[in-house]
Amino acid sequence: MTVMDDWVTAACAELDLGTAKVPVPVVLDLARDVAHQVLRPGAPITAYLLGLAVGRGADPADAAARLSALAATWPVELGADPADPSAV
Numbered sequence: 001m002t003v004m005d006d007w008v009t010a011a012c013a014e015l016d017l018g019t020a021k022v023p024v025p026v027v028l029d030l031a032r033d034v035a036h037q038v039l040r041p042g043a044p045i046t047a048y049l050l051g052l053a054v055g056r057g058a059d060p061a062d063a064a065a066r067l068s069a070l071a072a073t074w075p076v077e078l079g080a081d082p083a084d085p086s087a088v
Contacts, residue, residue, distance in 0.1 A: 023060045030064040030071075037071040046071075 008022050030050060031043035038046075046067055053063045 023064075026060055026064045030068055033068040033071045038074045 004024060008024060012018065012020060012022065027047055027050065031047050034046045035043040050060070050063055050067060054060050
């Protein structure tokens with residue numbers, strides 16, 4: 001087991017989620033896409049929104065793909081330099 005596996009198992013137990021299969025790579029990829037293409041603080045909020053959608057019955061991979069696609073088309077703010085780390 002990795003530290004991530006240990007954390008997810010412990011967090012699921014703490015929230016009484018049982019041993020649900022958590023799509024860790026899907027969530028991490030989505031968070032990366034949002035952090036790099038929209039803004040860094042948007043990553044955890046988007047992961048939360050993904051969780052809400054999945055809790056309502058959405059397929060995790062499909063919902064994450066839709067959100068990643070949205071992030072990929074998100075316009076760069078006027079005047080922001082996407083190569084400048086302080087711009088995100």
